[in-house]
Amino acid sequence: MVGITSLGLRVLAGVAALDRPVRWVAVSELEDPTPFLEGDELVLTTGMRLTPQDAGPYVSRLVGRGVAGMGFGVGLGHDDVPPEFVAAAAEAGMPLVEVPRQTPFIAVGKAVSELLAAERYEELSSAFAAQERLTRAALRPGGLAAVVDRLAREIHGWAVLLGPDGEPLHAAGEGAAAGTALVRAELGRLRSPGAPASLALSAPGEHVVVRPLGERHRLGGFFAAGAAGPFTPVGQTVVNTAGSLLALSLARGRDQLAAARRVRAAVLELLLAGEHEAAGRAIEALGGGLPAGPVTVLACEPHDAEALYDALPGFTAPWDGLVVALVPAGEAERAAGIAGTRGRVGVSAPVRQDELATGLDQARLALGSAGPVTRFADLAGQGLLSLVDPGLLSGFATSLLAPLREYGSRADLVESLRAYLACNGHWDAAAQRLGVHRHTLRYRMRRVGELLGRDLDDPAVRAELWVALSARPRAPLKR
Known part of the structure; x- marks a missing residue:
């Protein structure tokens, strides 16, 4: 600075x-x-x-x-x-x-905020790149060892894969031998009834994460990673990605189809984050493809998820307890009919590839309504918007939200406002959705109120802002 x-x-x-x-x-x-x-x-x-x-x-x-x-x-x-x-x-x-x-002091504060935003973006970009490298390693022959080797390099530390009995299967990185001995002494805690989902161990100059791989009733092994300093949130994400990929690789021989679907969940996450090229390469490596052109997003709560995966056209992936499908817009009705016979389904409006996050929000909102098949276009809020001239509505949204888009490099104000309104003003829920601290979100909302000259506690103001946000394309998610 x-x-x-x-x-x-x-x-x-x-x-x-x-x-x-x-x-x-x-x-x-x-x-x-x-x-x-x-x-x-x-x-x-x-x-x-x-x-x-x-x-x-x-x-x-x-x-x-x-x-x-x-x-x-x-x-x-x-x-x-x-x-x-x-x-x-x-x-x-x-x-x-x-x-x-x-x-002025405000100039110093603004400079720090912009530097932090740039730093965060750079960290996330690095994390996505690391996730892609780990995914590629997992898809190679001998993927288990390749992921362990790759992770040790990504975290500048060591990583080890152990079998269900605790015997080392592969280790990489300086300090792996000593780290393996430390981890093996603690595995009993992960096998005991009511065991935690993972362990975090600390020693002088070393921080270690240990995770079981697979379900408790059919444990595939254990995985650990260690580094000299505490893992940052981004570093923890990379470690978690490696753990998930190792679990997938272990399960591949036993249940190839289930493993591929978990990779598809990672691909869907990349798509929602706007990393379309990385997602396309990952799904091509699995021998599949993504629909071209506008798509309709289906959020399904099926009675039989396995049958639904095979029945739906387009790209399907598990997501937060649901089955999410990206189908060509022209096949939306047929796909919705198929999904509706196997459970409840919410159907988005057709969206572009860079609007998938908006489409998923629409589909999940529709899923929360009654009926086996609910279309977002049929919801009351969307019906009301459809009564307004699109040109006038677009002009209203552009004018109202312009101060947020023009405020320096803080493009995250719009998405922060969207999350805050979507969570009904609940700070913790909105902050968790954005992946930021609630104090950071409070600062952003104060800045939004100042830039717009409006009181965000006023229900009428919130309604206007929500209409404006619903009338404009959602920016690619970067978090």
Whole structure:
């Protein structure tokens, strides 16, 4: 961030610690802001209520709270950063930057937000690439060993596959021998009644995840991965992907069809995330294909899922306890009729390939209604929208949501608003759906309200916004 020349920040202390992660910006003029901090923040202050004698205790409190650094704004309370604060920060090894008078604190906060968004996008892109490499490894001959080898490289650590009896089948990476011994000593905990779904083990300089492979009544083995530091959420996703692929490979000889369907679930996840090329390559490797052109999404709650997989045209995959089918729009009625004889089904409107997430939302919404076959177009909300001229509705949506689309690089505001409204304003549910912290979502919703000049607690405002969101294509999911 200090490299952004337009901010004019000047580093006064803690140069060696500038690589500390900053997870948020907190502005405070309190003598002790630490009760309101969580750690890893960049604390900005003008020092209006601080004297040079406060420097040591103030910096010590910030360091004790795990603050990433401090920005001192000059030109208001102090013409220059008091040397006592520079000395205290240098002694504590905490970064201290001078914020010039012409740089508003909001500009620093916005810069950090944009950097965090870019970092998150880069991490997710790397995770998707790693998932694709792991998937390709699983599809090769000797896929079990290939996945273990690939994972060890992806996490810069080690990985090991063990049989149901705990005997090592394949290991890779530096430290795998010692890690295997550690894991084998803990396997009894995963075999006991009421055992957890996985184990997380920690030792000095090592963090390990252990997972059983397969169902408890027909355990295929165990899998473990270890690295020097704790796994990030993205790293955990890569480890989980490897575990799922190993379970698939173990099951391939016993139940090839079931294994292929779990891979299809991963392909569907890639499709919903907008990774169409990676999904296409993965499904081609299985000997299948994806429908071309507009598709209709079916969300099925069948009595007999196995029979339904074979009966439906297009691409089918398990998803969150359902069977999801992507069928050519021209075959939607026939497919819905087939699915309706085997259970309940929700049918989306025809959608483009980049609107699959919207189609799945429509199909699941329709599935929640009564009747064996429910079409999204027949729902009351969609019927109401159909009464409005499409051009006028599109213009209304474009005008209403324009401030969100034009707000710097924060394109995630629209999708955050959609999740918040879809979850009826429940912070935890919406944050989990987006894969962010609820405080992050609260900040975004405050920013949405400010940009739109509307009160999101007003039911009428929420209704207008939901209509606007329903009238425009949904952006590819990136999370």
